[in-house]
Amino acid sequence: MRLVVRLIGITFCCAVLLSACKKPETKTEDTVPFPGFTIPHNFPASTYHFDTNPITKDGFELGRKLFYDRILSRDQTISCASCHIQTSAFTQHGHAVSHGVEDRLGVRNSPPLMNLAWSTSLMWDGGIIDLDLQPIAPITSHEEMDDNMENVVEKLQSSSTYPALFEKAFGSKTVTGANMLKALSQFMLMCISAESKYDSVMRQEAVFTMEEQEGYTVFQQKCSNCHAEPLFTDMSFRNNGLTPSMVDDQGRYAITLQENDRYKFKVPSLRNLDYTAPYMHDGRLLNLDAVLEHYRNGVAAMLTLDPALTQNGTTGISLTEEEKQHLIAFLKTLNDPNFLKNPLLAQP
Amino acid sequence: MKYAIVTLFAACLMLASCSKETTPDKEEGVKSRLTVEFDHIVGGEDLHLNTGNYSNASHESFQITKLKYYVSNFIFTNDNGDVYTVPQDSCYFLIDESVPASCHLNFDLPEGTYSKLSFILGVDSLRNTMPIDQRTGALDPTGLGADMYWDWNSGYIFFKMDGTSPSSLENNQLFQFHIGGFGGYETPTINNIKTVTIDLSNRGMPEVKSGWSPNIHLMVDILKVFDGVHTLKLANNASIMFGNLSKNVADNYATMFQHDHTEN
Numbered sequence: 075m076r077l078v079v080r081l082i083g084i085t086f087c088c089a090v091l092l093s094a095c096k097k098p099e100t101k102t103e104d105t106v107p108f109p110g111f112t113i114p115h116n117f118p119a120s121t122y123h124f125d126t127n128p129i130t131k132d133g134f135e136l137g138r139k140l141f142y143d144r145i146l147s148r149d150q151t152i153s154c155a156s157c158h159i160q161t162s163a164f165t166q167h168g169h170a171v172s173h174g175v176e177d178r179l180g181v182r183n184s185p186p187l188m189n190l191a192w193s194t195s196l197m198w199d200g201g202i203i204d205l206d207l208q209p210i211a212p213i214t215s216h217e218e219m220d221d222n223m224e225n226v227v228e229k230l231q232s233s234s235t236y237p238a239l240f241e242k243a244f245g246s247k248t249v250t251g252a253n254m255l256k257a258l259s260q261f262m263l264m265c266i267s268a269e270s271k272y273d274s275v276m277r278q279e280a281v282f283t284m285e286e287q288e289g290y291t292v293f294q295q296k297c298s299n300c301h302a303e304p305l306f307t308d309m310s311f312r313n314n315g316l317t318p319s320m321v322d323d324q325g326r327y328a329i330t331l332q333e334n335d336r337y338k339f340k341v342p343s344l345r346n347l348d349y350t351a352p353y354m355h356d357g358r359l360l361n362l363d364a365v366l367e368h369y370r371n372g373v374a375a376m377l378t379l380d381p382a383l384t385q386n387g388t389t390g391i392s393l394t395e396e397e398k399q400h401l402i403a404f405l406k407t408l409n410d411p412n413f414l415k416n417p418l419l420a421q422p
Numbered sequence: 423m424k425y426a427i428v429t430l431f432a433a434c435l436m437l438a439s440c441s442k443e444t445t446p447d448k449e450e451g452v453k454s455r456l457t458v459e460f461d462h463i464v465g466g467e468d469l470h471l472n473t474g475n476y477s478n479a480s481h482e483s484f485q486i487t488k489l490k491y492y493v494s495n496f497i498f499t500n501d502n503g504d505v506y507t508v509p510q511d512s513c514y515f516l517i518d519e520s521v522p523a524s525c526h527l528n529f530d531l532p533e534g535t536y537s538k539l540s541f542i543l544g545v546d547s548l549r550n551t552m553p554i555d556q557r558t559g560a561l562d563p564t565g566l567g568a569d570m571y572w573d574w575n576s577g578y579i580f581f582k583m584d585g586t587s588p589s590s591l592e593n594n595q596l597f598q599f600h601i602g603g604f605g606g607y608e609t610p611t612i613n614n615i616k617t618v619t620i621d622l623s624n625r626g627m628p629e630v631k632s633g634w635s636p637n638i639h640l641m642v643d644i645l646k647v648f649d650g651v652h653t654l655k656l657a658n659n660a661s662i663m664f665g666n667l668s669k670n671v672a673d674n675y676a677t678m679f680q681h682d683h684t685e686n
Binding site: 127203207215 | 551553554555557558562563564565568571573574575576606607608609610611612664665666
């Protein structure tokens with residue numbers, strides 16, 4: 075099966091290369107067979123409700139077109155892909171917080187979009203409970219795309235291309251918000267990252283180096299409590315000891331209004347770490363070294379600090395310099411360069 | 423928690439479907455029109471958006487620029503005690519004072535004389551968590567319901583009242599009450615779902631029968647939003663949204679409905 079995937083991958087690449095010589099705009103439509111949604115061998119069962127939104131080739135392609143189309147923003151300057159860039163694992167590398175229309179700034183770091191079929195909630199605070207409802211937030215947010223949904227539906231309806239694509243995908247030329255959101259979900263659900271070296275090792279197709287193996291041991295002892303394999307998040311909300319920021323973003327508390335949720339944020343996946351800096355909910359840490367330093371020496375004692383980050387009255391995670399280097403070596407095995415180059419997910 | 427909620431829903435649905443089977447419409451299938459009118463007033467005056475000047479018990483003057491709220495899950499009880507539950511696919515309504523037609527709701531009920539009406543002010547928790555396909559009409563977050571939906575905290579805004587007041591300390595003297603909260607999806611949180619029950623037996627019971635179109639005329643006194651169970655001063659809080667204070671607004675707005683009369 076793995077070989078088949080490889081072969082298909084190679085075929086894609088060849089096809090793309092060939093077609094690149096001729097007509098690049100038709101590369102994915104004509105030459106990449108649609109693989110559909112499959113669960114990687116080392117992944118658990120997905121949690122998305124495929125029963126109400128089964129993925130089809132036409133639905134996926136419509137979703138991909140929407141994802142890359144600036145028509146979704148008020149002044150047609152921003153697309154989903156503006157802040158979720160494939161070459162950065164669908165985040166916006168190098169920006170603490172993203173720029174919306176008219177260069178307006180939000181308060182949180184745009185998360186990488188990957189493995190969303192396993193995500194039990196969306197956003198850093200988990201405020202959104204269904205992937206199908208997620209795009210409404212950035213489309214209508216003043217700091218992001220600043221449009222309204224009725225207007226977006228109207229723009230799509232009156233475009234020369236979209237009604238036919240909606241008919242292909244959903245059987246009706248009438249554009250509805252529900253179908254638009256379902257198409258976007260279909261594209262995002264296909265953004266699966268499971269081709270890292272770590273995944274190959276887990277599928278027994280590769281082996282860790284000594285250093286990576288040492289790092290894996292450190293990881294399992296000191297990190298996997300929250301960054302649970304194989305998704306490298308347990309989807310929970312935790313306070314990891316970051317001091318409150320200027321805007322005093324209290325994270326999960328805004329959603330639940332529970333005292334013990336103050337300053338808690340969703341545990342992010344560690345996959346594709348190399349491509350997704352800066353780190354943390356507000357992008358305050360610029361590199362991996364700073365992140366590990368935070369856990370070694372920077373964890374603030376706060377009322378809701380995660381218990382796993384306090385040992386014998388001391389905050390933080392003890393880590394020798396050697397362990398730190400090993401850990402970094404292991405974390406790099408979570409990079410998935412194929413995900414960044416997958417032509418299926420690229421702008422058509 | 424999620425499972426508890428789901429189980430509860432399932433139980434409610436089963437109950438609802440059981441009671442429906444005992445209503446006469448199953449056997450006879452004869453239904454006739456009944457309307458319910460939501461007539462908005464401010465104490466002793468008619469509500470006029472943007473132009474009317476009013477004041478609350480705390481002597482704070484104000485104007486209202488927007489008044490919208492969801493009413494749903496209507497249940498009618500006749501004088502024999504038979505209960506008719508309006509089907510799920512047609513029991514969600516968005517009342518909008520700026521759209522007069524939205525303040526008159528039409529129902530087709532089994533014939534009979536009705537003595538009690540109940541509804542939810544807001545949207546029940548099951549519908550708050552339904553797939554996008556089932557959020558149609560007034561509940562469409564990409565259409566009619568877009569103004570009544572929190573995208574950042576998946577859920578409907580049950581009640582929205584905006585206006586201005588010299589007592590408000592907010593920018594441009596605005597005040598905004600945006601109240602929602604269905605109890606939370608995984609973590610329990612604010613639940614502002616209110617069931618309103620109205621006795622129709624004192625001010626004229628509607629007689630639902632062929633050829634008639636009785637109208638239940640409700641007076642909805644928005645002054646109760648300020649001066650109901652709790653006294654809310656605009657000078658203290660002119661912007662109340664998803665926070666603990668919203669519970670006080672919800673307690674208050676649950677008391678604003680009065681059966682004034684029935685036009686038979």
